[in-house]
Amino acid sequence: MASSECCDRLLVLTLALEESIRQDAWGEAEALLRERGELLERLDADRIQPSDRPLLERCREAEARVLGLLLSSRASVGRTLRQTLEGRRVAAAYSPRSTQPVSLDSAG
Numbered sequence: 001m002a003s004s005e006c007c008d009r010l011l012v013l014t015l016a017l018e019e020s021i022r023q024d025a026w027g028e029a030e031a032l033l034r035e036r037g038e039l040l041e042r043l044d045a046d047r048i049q050p051s052d053r054p055l056l057e058r059c060r061e062a063e064a065r066v067l068g069l070l071l072s073s074r075a076s077v078g079r080t081l082r083q084t085l086e087g088r089r090v091a092a093a094y095s096p097r098s099t100q101p102v103s104l105d106s107a108g
Contacts, residue, residue: 004051006042007055013036014059
């Protein structure tokens, strides 16, 4: 594959990755990351032409957006986990300590 074709494909994969992350389509994002990694392994930096630089710059810009989306998603997941753990802690504080059923008749 020529360097310009690789750069074109890299841009398409990166933009698709960005969109899949925006849509929380993590299975698709994982497949795109894998395909993108394989393409990057085949891309020979010595064969990149000056005419490929604008495409690579667009890839870099999309990668920066992808990184921002991933960081935001990580922060959101962290908040959700903290809220879930706090909810469980509060629920545990209000749950009965005994496993014996409580009977109002015997309580008086």
